[in-house]
Amino acid sequence: MTMKTDILNRLKYSLGKDAENASTYDWRIALSLVLRDQMVETWFRSTRETYAASPKRVYYLSMEFLIGRLIEDMIANLRMEDTVKTAIAELGQDYDTIVHDEPDAALGNGGLGRLAACFMDSLATLGIPAFGYGIRYEHGLFEQSFAQGQQVEKPETWLTQRHAWEFERPEARYRIGFGGHVEHRDGSARWHPGEVVMATAHDTPVVGWNGDWGNTLRLWSAEPSKDFDLESFNRGDYLAAGRSEALARTISRVLYPDDTTESGKELRLKQEYFFTAASIMDLLRRYLADHDDIRDLPDYVAIQLNDTHPAIAGPELVRILVDEHGLPMDEAIPLTRRCLAYTNHTLLPEALERWSEHLMGRTLPRHLEIIRAIEHAHQTEFPDSPRILDHGDVRMGELAFIMAHKVNGVSALHTELVKQTVFADLHRIHPDRIINQTNGITPRRWLYGCNPSLRHLITDAIGEGWVTDLEQLTALKDKRDDAAFIDAFMASKRENKVNLSNWIGQTMGVALDPDAMFDVQIKRIHEYKRQLMNLLETVALWNEMRDNPNADWTPRIKIFGGKAAPGYFVAKDIIRLINDVAQVINADPVTGDRLKIVYPPNYNVTMAERLIPAADLSEQISTAGKEASGTGNMKFALNGALTIGTLDGANVEIRDHVGTENFFLFGLTAQEVMERRTHHGYSRAAIEASPRLQRVLGQIAEGRFAPQDPSRYHGLVGMLYDHDYFLVTCDFDSYFDTQRRADMVYQTPENWAAMALVNTASMGWFSSDRTIKGYAHDIWGAKSVLSA
Ligand code: 26Y
Secondary structure, three states: HHHHHHHHHHHHHHOOOHHHHHOHHHHHHHHHHHHHHHHHHHHHHHHHHHHHHOOOOOOOOOOOEEOOHHHHHHHHHHHHHHHHHHHHOOOOOHHHHHHHOOOOOOOOOHHHHHHHHHHHHHHHHOOOOOEEEEEEOOOOOEEEEEEEOEEEEEEEEEEHOOOOOOOOEEEEEEEEEEEEEEEEEOOOEEOOOOOEEEEEEEEEEEHHHHHHHHHEEEEEEEEEHHHHHHHHOOOOOOOHHHHHHHHHOOOEEEOOOOOOOOOHHHHHHHHHHHHHHHHHHHHHHHHOOOOOOOHHHHHHHHEEHHHHOOOHHHHHHHHHHHHHHOOOHHHHHHHHHHHHEOOOOOOHHHHHOOEEEEHHHHHHHHHHHHHHHHHHHHHHHHHOOOEEEOOOOOEHHHHHHHHHOOOOOOOOHHHHHHHOOOOOOHHHHOOOOOEEEHHHHHHHHHHHOOHHHHHHHHHHHHHHHHHOHHHHHHHHHHHHHHHHHHHHHHHHHHHHHHHHHHHHHHHOOOOOOOHHHHHHEEOOOOOOHOOHHHHHHHHHHHHHHOOOOOOOOOOEEEEEEEEOOOOOOHHHHHHHHHHHHHHHOOOOOOHHHHHHEEEOOOOOOOOOOHHHHHOOOOOOEEOOOOOOOOOHHHHHOOOOEEEEEEOOOOOHHHHHHHHHOOOOEEEOOHHHHHHHOOOOOOOHHHHHHHEEEEEEEEHHOOOOOOHHHHOOOHHHHHHHHHHHOOOOHHHHHHHHHHHHHHHHHHHOOOHHHHHHHHHHHOOOOOOOHHHHHHHHHHOOOOOOOOOO
16 A cells, blocks of 8 residues: 555656656656665665674675666565555556566676676675675666677667666765876875866665665766866866866766776776775775774775776775875785785686786876885785786786785686686785685575576475575475476476567567477677587587487577677677577478577576576586686576586586586586697697587588678688687587487486476575675675674
8 A cells, every 4th residue: 555655656756747647667767766765764774783883894896786677676675576566556557567667787797797796685685784886887788789690789878767776975976086197205295186087976775685784886977077177167168178078977988898808998997996996085984984093994994806907996095095194105005905805707818907007107107106116015025926017017916916815716616727827926925815705696686586486486395594595495305206396396497488488489589399498508708608619519419400300309499698799709700600500590491499599689687587597408618717607507507407517617516516417517627628728730630530510610611501601600610620729629529419418318307307406406505695704704804783
């Protein structure tokens, strides 16, 4: 009753609409504002309790927060699903239409950004006082469409609609300087920036399970500094005033769509400093409001750097301590280090950030001096140390490592490789600094929210405790021999597959057989993730189905989803090839319903929420040693998909938890990969040993899938012969054979179901609640403030 009135009141007083004239958008915003009101109570209470307890606070600094839609998350965490559904129905509206009207907040590229969003959910659920700090991009990750099979990028425009969840904080504004010069006098330094941009805070409350605790996601947007602008304006130079205004705003205009090739662009460095500096000023202001001695900062502040993107936090905090608080450098550096920790997410050399000293000196002259001082101090203590400043570049990985008291990898294997490769020398000097924190996913979004049919089944069987204590899923293992439960488990999967088939039918016009195996690979398109190997296997399977059309083939739907960085041409070729092959295979009457390829455009968080609950098979097939962790792998297994995968990233730990017999393993190990690369001509040899692969490559090279332009894929095929760096050719046969093993198991539905159930039942450890407890204990020294 009150929910209904609340919505109508919001419609009237916040949107100026009556029920007769309200659009879906109006209803959605009205409902969102009502939900936000509900959260504010929790949020205030949490803030009061935090001030009273004066605990250590966690600050999670991330360039990316890939949060997706919030409305269903809010409804679920506030436990208001029934109330909202009833009220919406009474208002004569359709619940699904309203919640699906919300655009995704796509403020991230992929895994790293989504991890930050899962962490925010877990921090709030666990009642650990925390802020997420990032950038309020006006344009999130580009929208993808296909034109004749090729990726086309369009700007994303989520903020053209009202973002109902946020509160603008005009009082939390900071001046962020760039450029200019440094004045040295009497042994102290003063930075005079040449340009100033304002950072304004926008707060989104993040409420945990049951509405018990609320933290804040604080995103900064860039605005011109008034006085700076006024100068030109008063001089009568209106154009210049406008120019500097536009320039300031470009800083938070758009998310860089590249997650692998670091390009060293000035605007990116400015973005990094902009949000890092604003965040540091903000947390220092909060600290100094009720503490007198800056030397106690590490007892109250834990700053986590999500990759090197905010690594300028080290020099920035040192700068403030030295230049503004008068601490000596040799005290400021270790004090800063006790506040900072750094998470590494990649071993790929091309993704490691480096900035030319020239650019750094021009953009942040005082910081470059401080980086030199940090380098000097570390070099004095450890003369054999690798350098931060190298060949005219500032290496951000080394800087982050040296300025952090803990450095963590994101899966057991990745952490070992971090120790052995990128940071081997620093690890020798600081053997206790690198630790592991295997990634996790929030069960609220990735089971409770996205898979209602499975959620109900589980809750009916074991109660609802699993939502905040995912290890309770192990109780489902007892149901392995319970035929009725297994049937219900598979009925839930089938229901999700039917829903997905309907959606694919409507949006893409392809009819899918819901009894076929749904085989899904969704992630950014990258050579190391080997979508190409999946596609080659699909063509090989197609060949064999056509050779032997009367055999008892397991029907398959190959589903792909993912975006390529706009400048990554090989990845774009792979996209085009998937679409070209899909056209040919989907039209083939011989294979018919037994083999289809679908590639819905514009993969995002919302699409993941549709695809993952409907998947039978999860493709986690990266070249061993390349995928730091993966988190999609965890989402699939939790939702009862079996994994076909390599021993890479968190796959290793997933396999340990679900049992080797419930995981389709194939391929070279990380050690074997490194070894194989030393063999001359390894890929040509692998192709020559595999008639099946030769045939597929021959078809692609001949133009079988691009008859109008037969040479289209010569480059791609040539690359596989001559520089197959990611060993697609070497793992192909083992992958193909393992896929046929999966086919066999799928033919016996009871066996498949039992394996799938064990997967769901074994995923408790992969909750991001476990991950966050690990960070809190091993890195931050932070505790829950949630009153029992
Ligand atoms: C410097 C710039 C080019 C850049 C921007 C974004 C570099 C990297 C990224 C994003 C990296 C990323 O998403 N990494 C993924 O992080 C996940 C969370 O830890 C891992 O699960 C996944 O294996 C890793 O690729």
